[in-house]
Amino acid sequence: MTGAVDQFVSDHAVLRFLERIYGVDVEAVRDQIRASTARGVEAGVILDDGTFSVVVAHVRFIVRDGRIVSAKPRGWRFRPKAKSR
Template identity: 40%
Template structure:
């Protein structure tokens, strides 16, 4: 029987990603390469100015925006809601 409090325990995105990678064998590098390819398809080109608040790159054919800050993809946004979830 599961303790009642267990449903209150949060799980971070970092923990979830590591679970997928280490328990289920998900190849994260494959998805990093897909994101990089989407950047290129969206016309992203380094270098990006230091201190930039973020560039929004439309990933053609994928249906999301990639937000790049200081040369790093920081998040992925759904275009109709602007949400990350």
């Protein structure tokens, strides 16, 4: 758009828009992700891998310090950062 001001739209605003306008039950989605990744996340925490991924169906969930922080297509390659000495 010519003359339009660049506007930043936060993830929070997008999430609330989906929730309030389209009726997406965000907590139900969160619960579904939590339930479907529980065993993989638990195993990763036990192994103390820090950052790792859990694949469920066609999604690769990225886990950092026991928290699911992202979701990528299954074919996406996970490359952990090299550990500093």
